[in-house]
Amino acid sequence: MRPLAAVASAFGLCLLLAAPGHAQQPGVDADACLTCHNDERMLLIFRTPHGQGADPDSPFANQQCESCHGAGEDHAGTRGVGGGHAPVVNFDHEPGTTAESENAACMGCHTGNVGLPWNGSAHERNDLACVDCHSVHKPTDPVTMQSSQAEVCFDCHREQQADSMKPSSHPVRFDVMACTSCHNPHHSTTDALLKRDTLTELCWSCHTDLKGPYVFEHAPASEDCSLCHESHGSIHQALLTRSPPLLCQSCHSQSGHPSISFTPDSLPGNNPSAMVVGGSCLNCHRQVHGSNHPSGSKLMR
Ligand code: HEC
Ligand code: HEC
Ligand code: HEC
Ligand code: HEC
Ligand code: HEC
Ligand code: HEC
Ligand code: HEC
Ligand code: HEC
Ligand code: HEC
Ligand code: HEC
Known part of the structure; x- marks a missing residue:
């Protein structure tokens, strides 16, 4: 009814x-x-x-x-x-x-x-x-249409408009998603009018592959996606709040690895700066959300 x-x-x-x-x-x-x-x-x-x-x-x-x-x-x-x-x-x-x-x-x-x-x-x-x-x-109310909705919201939400244009963003500007993919416009149980009870549950609702549980969890990733990711847009890859190694070093000691000797021979591609260039920490720790590999405890596979 x-x-x-x-x-x-x-x-x-x-x-x-x-x-x-x-x-x-x-x-x-x-x-x-x-x-x-x-x-x-x-x-x-x-x-x-x-x-x-x-x-x-x-x-x-x-x-x-x-x-x-x-x-x-x-x-x-x-x-x-x-x-x-x-x-x-x-x-x-x-x-x-x-x-x-x-x-x-x-x-x-x-x-x-x-x-x-x-x-x-x-x-x-x-x-x-x-x-x-x-x-x-x-004849059609723009705010109810995926293709025209964001413009209505942007009238008031300039910050999110700017975010949507950043190099990494959710594909709202390509009309693949709308603000209401994540938000309820009328009401919600959360402050930010989210469609789910918590931010991380919201992310999991689409990124189901990252939900785990993993054999080896990366504690922050199962706790709160926003420890590392922005929701709307970022100048860093993959909506990150900042780039590795800084991102990782905001929690992990910068003093290096106890069990790796920093000689050129010990590093992939004989590149002594593998800790900081390119994928940086991700050059080795690929499984940053968690690992199901038997020897994945260090999130490397
Ligand atoms: C005899 C002519 C006439 C009739 C009948 C009429 N209107 Fe109007 N209405 C006007 C004029 C003239 C304006 C002022 C337009 C302007 O300022 O641009 C206006 C303005 C409006 C406005 C704009 C808001 C405002 O107050 O300025 C609305 C809404 C409106 N009318 C609704 C209605 C509705 C609903 C009815 C029927 C119940 C109705 N009108 C009947 C002449 C009329
Ligand atoms: C479902 C509610 C609703 C109904 C039914 C409705 N209106 Fe409106 N009207 C609005 C709203 C809301 C606005 C403010 C602008 C907008 O949202 O489109 C508006 C704006 C207006 C305006 C002024 C704005 C303009 O574009 O000139 C006029 C005149 C008007 N309506 C006349 C009418 C007349 C005549 C009818 C009946 C044939 C009617 N409306 C039926 C809700 C309604
Ligand atoms: C006399 C009753 C009545 C009034 C007053 C009324 N509506 Fe509606 N509205 C309806 C009905 C009936 C529908 C169609 C519902 C459906 O399809 O289940 C509807 C549908 C809608 C929809 C969905 C439109 C769509 O494209 O599916 C929106 C949005 C809406 N109304 C907003 C408003 C707003 C805003 C106002 C006040 C300006 C308003 N309504 C006033 C009865 C009303
Ligand atoms: C912040 C913008 C915003 C405001 C304010 C707003 N709405 Fe909506 N409304 C939306 C959007 C966006 C949708 C489409 C929902 C979707 O796609 O999930 C919608 C959908 C609707 C619908 C369609 C049926 C439904 O529930 O999905 C109705 C009816 C409606 N709104 C009525 C209203 C009424 C009445 C008010 C005022 C009390 C209102 N809205 C205030 C943005 C808004
Ligand atoms: C007419 C202006 C206006 C429009 C249009 C508008 N908003 Fe808002 N919105 C506000 C205001 C004002 C607030 C409360 C103050 C703030 O947090 O910015 C708010 C708050 C929010 C919040 C929660 C912020 C918080 O911290 O609690 C979200 C989410 C939001 N709006 C999303 C949307 C979406 C999605 C749309 C389009 C469907 C939309 N808004 C359209 C004015 C608007
Ligand atoms: C992928 C999901 C997602 C999409 C799409 C999305 N948002 Fe959000 N939004 C969030 C989350 C999660 C928050 C909670 C605060 C945060 O960013 O950590 C939020 C917060 C907000 C806030 C509160 C202020 C703030 O940044 O904390 C506003 C306003 C807002 N969003 C508006 C919008 C508008 C407008 C759109 C469409 C252009 C939109 N959002 C699209 C997930 C999303
Ligand atoms: C409604 C579904 C939906 C929700 C909810 C959602 N996402 Fe996404 N996300 C997507 C889609 C679609 C893409 C684009 C995928 C593509 O381009 O292949 C994406 C892409 C991403 C990307 C990659 C961006 C890039 O530039 O490569 C990240 C990171 C991301 N989302 C994180 C999040 C986080 C964190 C949340 C919770 C705040 C979230 N997502 C909520 C659908 C969603
Ligand atoms: C500890 C930091 C951290 C946390 C917490 C985190 N991520 Fe990520 N995420 C990353 C990094 C770093 C990348 C970039 C990987 C790359 O560039 O290969 C990434 C990439 C992504 C991507 C892009 C493609 C992919 O699958 O690798 C998505 C989607 C994503 N994260 C979603 C999420 C969701 C959803 C959550 C919460 C459940 C989350 N992330 C929590 C660090 C994190
Ligand atoms: C928000 C804080 C935070 C961020 C950001 C973060 N981590 Fe972690 N990380 C943790 C916590 C907490 C643990 C669990 C530590 C433990 O169990 O002793 C952990 C565990 C790890 C482990 C496994 C350590 C072990 O001994 O099992 C690796 C590897 C790791 N993180 C790499 C990274 C990388 C790479 C990044 C950047 C992409 C990163 N972390 C970003 C908090 C963070
Ligand atoms: C060249 C590959 C490589 C790079 C690059 C790398 N790591 Fe590691 N990391 C390892 C290896 C191998 C281990 C496992 C050491 C062990 O088993 O004792 C490890 C272990 C860890 C641990 C667990 C510490 C412990 O005591 O076991 C953390 C946390 C960690 N790395 C974080 C980082 C961060 C943060 C970065 C970027 C600044 C980074 N790693 C870059 C190879 C690398």
């Missing part, structure tokens, strides 16, 4: 409370609104889920334009005689309106989708309106 069906009856009540004097019938018919708002863009709403009169839950089976814009009699009437501007909810963040009051127009029908958990989410706490992300007059 669609979530909306569950709130449909409650919704009838909401409308009565929100707009006294109005039942399910519009005070001003959509046709009347459209005589003045006859811009072709206005008709696009009939190509969206909201414009489907056959769906009993949709605005057009209820108060039509007024389901969202509020009672329009005064507005339409005074406009008709060239009078002043009567208030219509226009979702324009005008002085005196709050995100909450704008959102109320949507919440009457969508409590089932975003409802209670929305309250208290990072976006709700920061007074975002539904329409800061959603465009309901467009």
Whole structure:
């Protein structure tokens, strides 16, 4: 069953409370609104889920334009005689309106989708309106499309936009992933609105091969991916927070290896600087996430 069906009856009540004097019938018919708002863009709403009169839950089976814009009699009437501007909810963040009051127009029908958990989410706490992300007059709402979503988020999240352009990043800019591959926009059990309960569980949900368990764990890798990786973008290879050897040396002693003598002969390719060039530590310790090899205790195979 669609979530909306569950709130449909409650919704009838909401409308009565929100707009006294109005039942399910519009005070001003959509046709009347459209005589003045006859811009072709206005008709696009009939190509969206909201414009489907056959769906009993949709605005057009209820108060039509007024389901969202509020009672329009005064507005339409005074406009008709060239009078002043009567208030219509226009979702324009005008002085005196709050995100909450704008959102109320949507919440009457969508409590089932975003409802209670929305309250208290990072976006709700920061007074975002539904329409800061959603465009309901467009045939396809850009924020719900993988190819156009990030642009909507980037309007406010510049840092993540910059990250997405770095040499190593998750492939959001190639439209292979969206922000909502990892984030819930409406609510979540985590601060950063993650889709899983912890950061590492989120990473494992796609990078299942790195989940282990390994015969030889590398302690930090089974504990928290963000000890070594950025989530959005990095100037270092493989989204690393910094490059080896510095990365590795942030935890491991820099004083070298007790059991390796630093003569050219003891090193691969007779290269005395194998500790720091190219793959650096990874030249030997390839299995940085853990090893299942019988002799992989030093993460070399
Ligand atoms: C008699 C003409 C007329 C009718 C009928 C009419 N409007 Fe308007 N409406 C206007 C004009 C004129 C504006 C101001 C446009 C502008 O400033 O660009 C406007 C503005 C708006 C705005 C923009 C926000 C604002 O307040 O400036 C919305 C939303 C709106 N109308 C919705 C509706 C709805 C919904 C209906 C039907 C219930 C409706 N209108 C009926 C003439 C009309
Ligand atoms: C599902 C809710 C909803 C319904 C139904 C709806 N609107 Fe809107 N309308 C909005 C929102 C939200 C905006 C703010 C801009 C946006 O998100 O597209 C808006 C913006 C507008 C604007 C001003 C912006 C502009 O682009 O000129 C007008 C005028 C308008 N609507 C008229 C109408 C009319 C006429 C109808 C009925 C045919 C209607 N709306 C039905 C939600 C709705
Ligand atoms: C009168 C009830 C009603 C109101 C008011 C309403 N919606 Fe909807 N909305 C619906 C219905 C019905 C659907 C289609 C649901 C479905 O397909 O299950 C829908 C679908 C949506 C979708 C999904 C669109 C898609 O492409 O799948 C979004 C996003 C949405 N609404 C946002 C909003 C926002 C934002 C507002 C306030 C500006 C709003 N709605 C107001 C009834 C409503
Ligand atoms: C930060 C941006 C953002 C805000 C703010 C936002 N949404 Fe959404 N919404 C999205 C995205 C992104 C999706 C698509 C979800 C996906 O792809 O997983 C979505 C999907 C939806 C859907 C489709 C059904 C569903 O649950 O997936 C509805 C309905 C909806 N939003 C309603 C709302 C309402 C009502 C509000 C205001 C209380 C709101 N949204 C606020 C970004 C937002
Ligand atoms: C209108 C501006 C705006 C838009 C659009 C917007 N956000 Fe936000 N977002 C905020 C604000 C403000 C905060 C809270 C302050 C902060 O942490 O930056 C926030 C917080 C977040 C957080 C949590 C940050 C934390 O530390 O708790 C995530 C994740 C997030 N947004 C993702 C998204 C995604 C994904 C989209 C697009 C679907 C999006 N946002 C669209 C303004 C926006
Ligand atoms: C691969 C998963 C993933 C993708 C894709 C993703 N994020 Fe995040 N995001 C995270 C994780 C994990 C965090 C937790 C903080 C961190 O970076 O350690 C986070 C944190 C955030 C924050 C909070 C600030 C911060 O950096 O801590 C914002 C805002 C945010 N993301 C926005 C976005 C936006 C916008 C997009 C789309 C362009 C996006 N994210 C795509 C995983 C992702
Ligand atoms: C929704 C799926 C998904 C989630 C969740 C996810 N990733 Fe990824 N990750 C990908 C995809 C897809 C690629 C690109 C693979 C490719 O290009 O072959 C990728 C690539 C990477 C790369 C290699 C980047 C490079 O430049 O070579 C690293 C490192 C990485 N992810 C780490 C993480 C971490 C850490 C997390 C958790 C914060 C995470 N991923 C969460 C899907 C995901
Ligand atoms: C101790 C540091 C460290 C931790 C912790 C760590 N990684 Fe890595 N990861 C690396 C290094 C170093 C590379 C680069 C390997 C290379 O260049 O060959 C890498 C590469 C990757 C890659 C790219 C291709 C591959 O499979 O080698 C992915 C994906 C990845 N890590 C995901 C994760 C995930 C998911 C986690 C958490 C479960 C995690 N990493 C934890 C250090 C770490
Ligand atoms: C966040 C801290 C941290 C980072 C960064 C880190 N390690 Fe480790 N590493 C550990 C811990 C903790 C152990 C487990 C030590 C133990 O069991 O005595 C370990 C174990 C190892 C071992 C096995 C040691 C043994 O005696 O079994 C090797 C090899 C190793 N790390 C190599 C690396 C390399 C190479 C890098 C860089 C890609 C790296 N580590 C980055 C914390 C880290
Ligand atoms: C030329 C190959 C090579 C390179 C390069 C290399 N290691 Fe090792 N590393 C080894 C070998 C071989 C051992 C195993 C020594 C043993 O069994 O006692 C080892 C052991 C370790 C251990 C376990 C220490 C112990 O007491 O057993 C750690 C931690 C470690 N390396 C970290 C690093 C870090 C960090 C780097 C980069 C700065 C690095 N290694 C570069 C070959 C290398």
